[in-house]
Amino acid sequence: MKIVPTKTFILSLVIILSLSGCAVLTDSQVKNINAFAAAAKSYSAFPSAVARQRAEFHLHSEITVVSQSQFADADDIARRMDSARKSYNNMIQLSEKFDLSLQLLQQYAGLLTRLSSDHYITDLNAPTTSLGENLSSLVATYNKKVKDTLPSSLGTSISKIILMAGRVLTRHRQTSALKEFVLAADTLVQVTARNLVSVLDGETFTDAAGRPLPSLKTLLSLEKEFFIQSYKRSVLSDSSRTSYWSIKFYYDELTAYDNTEALRQGVVQAAKSLALAHAELAKNVKQKKELKDIIGQTQQLITDVQTAGSAFSSLSGLIKLP
Amino acid sequence: MNTETLNALKQVNTVIGQLQDALKDPTLTPVEKKLIRQAVNDQMDLQDTLIQDTMQAMVDKINSSNADLQQLTAKMEATSQKLANLAAIIKKVSDVVGTLGEITTKAMSAGLLGGA
Numbered sequence: 102m103k104i105v106p107t108k109t110f111i112l113s114l115v116i117i118l119s120l121s122g123c124a125v126l127t128d129s130q131v132k133n134i135n136a137f138a139a140a141a142k143s144y145s146a147f148p149s150a151v152a153r154q155r156a157e158f159h160l161h162s163e164i165t166v167v168s169q170s171q172f173a174d175a176d177d178i179a180r181r182m183d184s185a186r187k188s189y190n191n192m193i194q195l196s197e198k199f200d201l202s203l204q205l206l207q208q209y210a211g212l213l214t215r216l217s218s219d220h221y222i223t224d225l226n227a228p229t230t231s232l233g234e235n236l237s238s239l240v241a242t243y244n245k246k247v248k249d250t251l252p253s254s255l256g257t258s259i260s261k262i263i264l265m266a267g268r269v270l271t272r273h274r275q276t277s278a279l280k281e282f283v284l285a286a287d288t289l290v291q292v293t294a295r296n297l298v299s300v301l302d303g304e305t306f307t308d309a310a311g312r313p314l315p316s317l318k319t320l321l322s323l324e325k326e327f328f329i330q331s332y333k334r335s336v337l338s339d340s341s342r343t344s345y346w347s348i349k350f351y352y353d354e355l356t357a358y359d360n361t362e363a364l365r366q367g368v369v370q371a372a373k374s375l376a377l378a379h380a381e382l383a384k385n386v387k388q389k390k391e392l393k394d395i396i397g398q399t400q401q402l403i404t405d406v407q408t409a410g411s412a413f414s415s416l417s418g419l420i421k422l423p
Numbered sequence: 424m425n426t427e428t429l430n431a432l433k434q435v436n437t438v439i440g441q442l443q444d445a446l447k448d449p450t451l452t453p454v455e456k457k458l459i460r461q462a463v464n465d466q467m468d469l470q471d472t473l474i475q476d477t478m479q480a481m482v483d484k485i486n487s488s489n490a491d492l493q494q495l496t497a498k499m500e501a502t503s504q505k506l507a508n509l510a511a512i513i514k515k516v517s518d519v520v521g522t523l524g525e526i527t528t529k530a531m532s533a534g535l536l537g538g539a
Contacts, residue, residue, distance in 0.1 A: 163467060166443065169446065171446040171447055172446065174457070174460060177457075177460045177461075177464065180464065181463075181464055181467065184468060185471075188474075188475065192478060195475070195479060198486065199485060201485070201486050202485050202486050202489055205493060205496060206492065209496055212496055212499040212500065212503060215503050216502065216503055221507060238525070239525070239528040239531075242528045242531045242532055263513070263516070263520070267510070267513035267517075270509070270513070271509055271510060271513070274505075274509060275506060282495065285495060286495055289488050289491050289492050292487075293492070296487060296488070299484070300484050300485055305426055305429060306481070308480040308483065309480075309483060309484070309487070312427075312480075313426050314428050314476075314477045314481075315426075315477055317481065319429060320478075323433065326436065327436045327439075330436065330440045331443070334440065334443040
């Protein structure tokens with residue numbers, strides 16, 4: 102019996118080629134999913150910072166009102182501060198919930214990164230080494246016993262074929278899942294970003310019952326007006342209370358309002374970019390195709406998330422009570 | 424557009440300012456001052472309630488798709504696990520083939536399996 106090794110190779114090649122033909126996305130598309138996921142993972146904790154800061158401002162305004170010299174009644178001040186503290190604590194608890202949907206989107210982005218990684222394929226490298234060695238040993242033993250010898254590299258070749266088939270199959274499953282999830286997530290990403298923008302931007306937003314309510318932008322603006330009004334009446338109009346430090350506090354508080362507004366704008370911009378980048382990503386994974394570079398919308402998302410991050414940093418430790 | 428909450432908040436802010444001004448009147452009796460302070464307190468409670476309701480509505484709106492997002496991420500977790508299992512199965516298959524090769528080699532060396 103004459104064994105023709107080329108037949109094995111041809112058969113293997115056909116199997117691999119047919120499997121690779123099933124790959125759902127190109128490497129460049131997977132690279133774009135990775136880039137989007139990396140940018141989306143950096144975008145979090147900012148909406149809660151705006152809401153938390155608004156709660157801080159409100160507490161300062163309440164303290165300002167009751168600090169008016171004519172308000173000087175210990176019981177009334179204590180009662181007001183009890184209510185203010187309860188309200189502040191509720192607001193802080195609510196603030197934390199502003200990030201929940203973005204945290205889920207971050208989780209989604211993290212899973213996109215995991216699903217598009219090579220670690221499943223890397224896992225397939227180890228066993229094939231011993232497999233190749235064992236099969237080469239078998240070939241050598243076989244060749245000692247028979248006339249029609251096998252090529253000495255047959256063991257390694259089978260090992261490589263199993264590895265390649267495993268890689269191709271895994272890649273096929275990976276890319277198929279990535280495409281399915283990116284397309285399925287798009288509606289959710291769009292709705293989440295749209296809701297976030299509607300709550301944070303514009304004058305009002307509509308709740309589930311259809312009521313128009315002031316947006317966070319409006320609340321922040323009203324809070325600023327309320328603080329200015331209260332501080333002027335309680336402190337700046339009272340010569341016994343104006344000092345370098347009281348004026349400095351007024352100045353710092355207004356600066357903090359401006360920084361919070363800048364952060365709010367950054368969060369809105371990042372949410373819009375997130376929605377745009379994901380929509381473009383979903384559009385680009387519908388068909389298998391080569392993408393020359395990282396999609397422009399993803400690059401914009403990276404920039405906008407960094408801008409929001411800078412605005413977030415500028416808020417830290419800015420406000421101190423006089 | 425009906426903007427009741429927004430208008431109410433604006434009015435409350437204005438009223439608190441007016442009450443603060445009223446409190447500065449030196450002719451007020453202690454009882455009148457007490458009443459004004461109580462009114463300020465009430466207005467600030469109302470202000471807190473309006474803001475809290477609004478913030479709660481914001482949270483509800485932002486998180487309205489969370490259940491669907493959680494479902495999606497759970498599905499993705501399961502798929503990731505399936506992929507890891509697939510790699511493990513391929514690894515197992517290759518190990519089995521390798522072990523079989525080793526056994527066959529040893530059997531051939533021992534003459535248990537014949538060649539020509």
